[in-house]
Amino acid sequence: MSNDRLMICGNTKDIRELPQVIRGWAEGASLDEIRQAATFDLLTGRFEVPDNNPADVIASEWQWLLKDADDADWPQYQALIESAHAEPKLRRLYPFTSHWALSFSNTPDYPFSPSFVSIDSPRGTGDYTIREWWNGPALHHVTTAAEAIAIAVGRIPADLLQTSSENPAQDS
Incomplete structure (x- = not known):
């Protein structure tokens, strides 16, 4: 660390x-x-950002998560990470995982901002489970990563949408 x-x-x-x-x-x-x-x-490659620029740290973490998901031999998890990365509103946020559940923060610095969504991937058969935080009660169960990401985008708090819209560097 x-x-x-x-x-x-x-x-x-x-x-x-x-x-x-x-x-x-x-x-x-x-x-x-x-x-x-x-x-x-x-x-490696995570946080090898010389000036610690938050937008670059966020981009670095996304690249690491994409590689990690590709190496995980877990198609549903890979689909979740790729679908989240494809969504510009989420790509501007810092992605992090806990117990393989994907969440987002408006800053790459710990402690992370309060959770607005945590998405669990099924292993094999089953549904993606959407929660407000990692071990909170299930709010939704959906069958595809795209559906889970659509729900996540709908749960982004207005203040995070405004903050992320001020940081267009993450649109690439």
Whole structure:
């Protein structure tokens, strides 16, 4: 973690692959050097924003989430992340996950702004579940990621819509 932000993330089934990465981190290696030392897929690129510009941090997080979803072997989760990213009103917000549920904040800084939506993806069969916050009561169940995203957009508070409209850099 750096500035309360996750810098690297990866998965391995062989714990013997970790010491090289941990040693590099402890000795101050760059993220590129740590990535090269890892013998497993290590995601970096998150928050490698030199000036910590919030719009660039948000764009960086979206890129990381898209890659993470692509690697997750979970088609419904991938569809959710891709559908959310395709929506300009959501793409301007900072996306974050907790327990694989997708939520949004108007700032990339922790603590995040109050939740207005949290979307759970089904595994295999089932529905997307929309809640106000991660473990809150279910508000809606829908069958597609597109439906879930439409509900999420409808739940964006007016003050977040105004804030995000002032930040057109995220429209790309």
